[in-house]
Amino acid sequence: MTDARPSRWNRLVAFWDARETGESMALLRIGAGLTVFATMVLLIYREIPDVIWVDFKDGGYRSLGSGQHLVRRLGGPSPGLTWTLVWTACISSVFVTLGLFGRVSIFVLLVSYLNLHRLNGETSGSSDIVITNALWMLLLTRATVTWSVDCYIKNRRWSSDELITAWPRYLLILQIVLLYGTTGIQKVSAYWLPIGGWSALYYILQQPTWGRFDHSWAAYVFPLTQIGTLVTWLWEAGAPLLLLVLYYRNTADRPGRLRRWFNRWDLRWVWAVIGITMHLMILVFMVVGPFSPITLSLYFCVFRPAEWRAWLGKLGQRLGRGSNAPAVDEDPA
Amino acid sequence: MSPEQQRPEGFRGWWPHIRTALILFHICAVCLMAFPAPQGALQKSSWDDPSVKNEMHMWAERSRSIGFTWNDVEFRDFLWDASKAILEVRRWVLWPFMPYMNWTGARQSWRMFSAPHRYPVRLFIEVEQDGIWRPVYVGRSDEYTWMRDTFDHHRIRRIIFLHGWKRYDRRWSTFGKWIARHAAEDFPDATRVRIRQWKFRTPSPEELRDGKREIGGKFQRELRFDLQGYR
Structure with missing residues (x-):
């Protein structure tokens, strides 16, 4: 008698072969597209590319060398090439937001943005890496099958039930966990811990480098900043628990007291509310570029496409437009 | 039915297996990198x-x-x-x-605010007119706001932050030359530009409530440029 159960490898293959509808990735596509568009418009308006992405001999603030990949092949970071890439990124981000030209517009945006931000390591930061990592995953799935102009052109409807591969969404969930988890455990300063009086957030707000305005008010609400420090550190370092939450939700029919306890509430919402609050505070108090909007865009991936469809369908009904959105189904992850 | 049992012929049959191997490679890479x-x-x-x-x-x-x-x-x-x-x-x-x-470019560098910088710097730019030094830009000031749109952009803030560290001395000097180039253009009657970093200790909550702000501050890394050479 042979064992009918698939091998561990085949179960893994089946897991990464899962299909789902495209709502979560469509929302990420719109979030990422808008984030890059806003970033590029601000750069163009303030003429920042002439400062950071143009060589010193052409008016920039430092020597940039020959650039990477595409820039090197096209002769180095001349003002003409830099501005071509800037406008290409700006225009393609509009196409990505609208969901026009499928993977082509995502590829063009990825290549132009990647080559721009890697021109100058001094001005590139975590937000740029989150943006390009998200664009890679959008490129590797068909992120314009629904809620896009492409979908309307093909089906004469704005939404579609067409299935896409789910693994890019799974990898983006892993990306979120890595991003928060490793930044949390690298917060090794004494100020993040009791020996420094949980005062990290207070002192970060006092740095003129990143503050949007003067934060001397923080001295009068110091205990609140201490609570903020503790919650931020615990929430970030505890990010791997999100994987456990998702695993337990996905295997809710199995036994186990811990699993039952985890599934008593939808802990994804607890996680998301803390994260959204933290990022909104960063947006209000600090100037750190597009880190908050692009990271919040990744949150769309934590919830299943069918859930987004049901929630937005209900919202549509409430707004009086009517919707035939189906109930939440039980697809994996 | 397992993927093995329903596997189509040829490359299409192998593709899910190859893809799984590539995904696992990617997961290893990003986890180790992070x-x-x-x-x-x-x-x-x-x-x-x-x-x-x-x-x-x-x-x-x-x-x-x-x-x-x-x-x-x-x-x-x-x-x-x-x-x-x-x-x-x-x-x-x-x-x-x-x-x-x-x-x-799928790098994984997530060291964000690992420690507050207790001794940050504030950028000071002054031009000399009629023998008198006059501030034109001071970081986060609402009074001295020359080229504020540029200096307050998050990418330029990052440059100013990095240039506060000694290992960026050479770049700081090039950044100074870039500022001199613009000062020569925007202040035609100025003879020199002075660029400095005001380094100070950020106050504790008690000190701030007592009215003390930037403690033990001193200027460092002063650069001076004759603007005639930039016109």
């Missing part, structure tokens, strides 16, 4: 910065309270050697993944 390590932090000059010294002192003191007998210098030497060893292992472990990470 693993905490002190890359970029092994600079003697950076360890001499008062922010870093203060941080090390706090940790050395705490370790002494639980039985270690080292002084601050010995603790620092231990950390230096341990960091070097970690980076060597990291370099060796990441070696097979580096071409992939470099080519795709």
